[in-house]
Amino acid sequence: MVHLHNSATGQIEELKPIEAGTVSMYVCGPTVYDVPHIGHGRFVLVFDILRRYLEHRGLSVVHVSNITDVDDKILARAASEGREPLEVSRQFEDLWWETLRSLNVLRPTHTPHATAYISKMLSFIGELVEADAAYLAGDGVYFEVSKVSDYGLLAHQSLDSLRAGARVEANPNKRSQLDFALWKLTPDDRWAWDSSFGRGRPGWHTECVVMSEDLLGKTFDIHGGGADLMFPHHENERAQARALGHRFAHLWVHNGFVAVNDVKMSKSLHNYVTLPDLVGSSDPRAYRLLVLQAHYRSPLEVNVALIADAARALGRIDSALERYWATPAAGGLVLGEPTVMEAFHGAMDDDLDTPAAVSLLFQTVTRMNSAMDRNDEVASALGAAVAAITSALGLQNEKRDVAIPAAVADLFRKREAARAGRDFALSDALRKNLEELGWIIEDGREGGVLRYRGR
RNA sequence: GGCGGCGUGGCCGAGUGGUUUAGGCAAGGGCCUGCAAAGCCCUGUACAGCGGUUCAAUUCCGCUCGCCGCCUCCA
Secondary structure, three states: OEEEEEEEOOOOEEOOEEEEOEEEEOHHHHHHOOOHHHHHHHHHHHHHHHHHHHHHHEEEEEEEEEEEEOOOHHHHHHHHHHHHHHHHHHHHHHHHHHHHHHOOOOOOOOOOOOOHHHHHHHHHHHHHOOOOOEEEOOOEEEEEEEOOOOOOOOOOHHHHHHHOOOOOOOOOOOOOOEEEEEEOOOOOOOOOOOOOOOOOEEEOOHHHHHHHHHHHHOOEEEEEEEHHHHHHHHHHHHHHHOOOOOEEEEEEEEEOOEEOOOEEEHHHHOOOHHHHHHOOOOOOOOOHHHHHHHHOOOEEEEOOHHHHHHHHHHHHHHHHHHHHHOOOOOOOOOOOOOHHHHHHHHHHEEOOOOEEEEEHHHHHHHHHHHHHHHHOOOHHHHHHHHHHHHHOOOOOOOOOOOOOHHHHHHHHHHHHHHHHHHHHHHHHHHHHHHHHHHEEEEEEOEEEEEEOOOO
8 A cells, every 4th residue: 555754744644545546636836937947857757756656556646737827927027028928838838848748757637727717716715705714905815824723734833933933024914924815916917817806816825726626626635746835835725725624635745855065956046957958968767767766755966967877877777678678578468576566566655665666676677687697587577577667667768769770780780790700800890880870789699789879 | 033854885865773784876806708788796894973872873862063944936
């Protein structure tokens, strides 16, 4: 059974799907106003890994991840570039999905947009006002935090201590400085919606409650996101749902940050790296492996050199898999070696212990290679285990169906002939030519094997 | 100020009261190979410092030093 750390309780708890066999999962998505950064990459990979694993275990997953397309930052960018807000959000949303595709991240089942949920948000806010959990004051509608008895559950702080530490942001309209805006009145703005409260825009904590409940119900299994969303965003989402008596999310799952030189990555510190740059710098799977090598709740150091290391490690898995696929057994139905698969499940069930799973993967690669070297028949079961684990983690070696160019084939044939004639000088020279073209020859008993390694 | 976390071998990164103390990358040695590549084998005696508890601590407790995060938009 899958167990996950629940931020609400601080405990590792069993995932018990509300609807047997189906896991409902909501993961807070991006605000599309800029190029995705490597921090986005981590959360997207973590939850993709979780999803893939659940599916690997035979569960079906309804995965919802939103696109925030109405936000002050989008507006600001549109204004400074003299463009329409929708044009800006469209541009970065397209880039978002394109980047995720390159990371081999499965597309969520549903990808709701905030702009499509304005009227539902308004009626939700109406319910909150009716329930006396929200109030209309000067410049907007605010949620009254003190109406939720366990406010601070996710922050792991009491209302008093939160209030004590809260920076004073002198908004006299709020009854408490912790109260947050559900609807901001912006009567003069073009980018606004009319409502019974007045013309305005939604606050950013409401869309996720409304969209998650709309698509997954008033209670669902997992709510996830980056650790910095825990408070206030998730706290506030939860507060709204609780104020209406909804059970809301059962398990709150949060991933750790990406750090650069031990410091959380952020634009203001100029340690910002874009995701497309990072993914493009190496094998697109390298970041996934890097993420897998650390526990999802730990901070993770990420830089181009580490990505390159991970890419080299990937090579080990790839060549093992190539070796396995080349065996006759691989064509048939070979089950993964049972003790390995059991160990894999044991690790992953334990709060997604991917470091242990990856460790096991590499150990299995070594065992498979050894077994093949000595013609041990256990090799195919081990190879099948490597293949199964690799694909459950989303690290599968996309079989590069790279057609062999005629020129390459020609060089290869010449090299084989030279080698057969023991003209090693010519043979090595030809091999070098091929390497420059991105092709590597591995000599074996039955002659050389041509392999594309890219450049 | 409140809350939480961290300091592991060249780097990344798991983990554990004692026993064979992950894994990857890098490094060194070896086997194999015409040479390579791939693969296999071997090597590194790491746990911030100081006390304490214990038969035994890197692992538990305390303190010190250093560092990080949340409390504000943020994955």
